[in-house]
Amino acid sequence: xxxxxxxxxxxxxxxxxxxxxxxxxxxxxxxxxxxxxxxxxxxxxxxxxxxxxxxxxxxxxxxxxxxxxxxxxxxxxxxxxxxxxxxxxxxxxxxxxxxxxxxxxxxxxxxxxxxxxxxxxxxxxxxxxxxxxxxxxxxxxxxxxxxxxxx
Numbered sequence: 001x002x003x004x005x006x007x008x009x010x011x012x013x014x015x016x017x018x019x020x021x022x023x024x025x026x027x028x029x030x031x032x033x034x035x036x037x038x039x040x041x042x043x044x045x046x047x048x049x050x051x052x053x054x055x056x057x058x059x060x061x062x063x064x065x066x067x068x069x070x071x072x073x074x075x076x077x078x079x080x081x082x083x084x085x086x087x088x089x090x091x092x093x094x095x096x097x098x099x100x101x102x103x104x105x106x107x108x109x110x111x112x113x114x115x116x117x118x119x120x121x122x123x124x125x126x127x128x129x130x131x132x133x134x135x136x137x138x139x140x141x142x143x144x145x146x147x148x149x150x151x
Contacts, residue, residue: 005039013039041075046085054089065093072103080107101126102135109142116146 001017004010017036024032033052040049054067062070072086087104090097105122108115123139130136 001036001039005042010043041079041082044081046082049082050086050089054086065090065097068093069097069100072100076103076107080110083107096129098126098130102130102132102139105139105142109146113149116150119146 001013001020004013004016017032017039021029021032021036033055037049037052040046040052050068050071053071054064068086068090072083072090074083075086076083084104084107087100087107090100091104094100101122105119105126108119108122120143123143126139127136130139
């Protein structure tokens with residue numbers, strides 16, 4: 001799969017990765033899935049990577065929501081867009097997950113002015129449902145900054 005990816009043969013690579021997972025010993029399947037997911041992440045195909053990594057077979061005993069939260073934490077610095085996609089999925093699974101709104105709002109804020117509308121939406125939702133006073137204050141502070149930079 002990796003060789004075919006380097007040869008710019010994405011469909012052949014996907015087929016090879018799927019076959020390798022199918023043939024892998026059970027205890028090695030997560031390793032193969034991680035390599036396959038990295039291929040998707042490199043190609044900016046985040047939904048496919050999320051689907052692969054949040055698969056209950058890959059997630060062991062964790063809930064899909066917790067798996068996605070862990071993925072977002074792991075990837076925030078390496079690939080923020082992938083982390084954002086994972087947090088969006090968390091919000092779809094559980095619209096009451098205040099921390100996902102906060103974390104995604106901060107990622108959108110870092111992306112800059114182009115994401116100000118989404119950032120405002122996410123941080124306002126956190127202020128509405130969040131419990132952590134320090135994070136609520138930080139969300140309010142970020143909203144002040146956003147309002148100043150949009151003028």
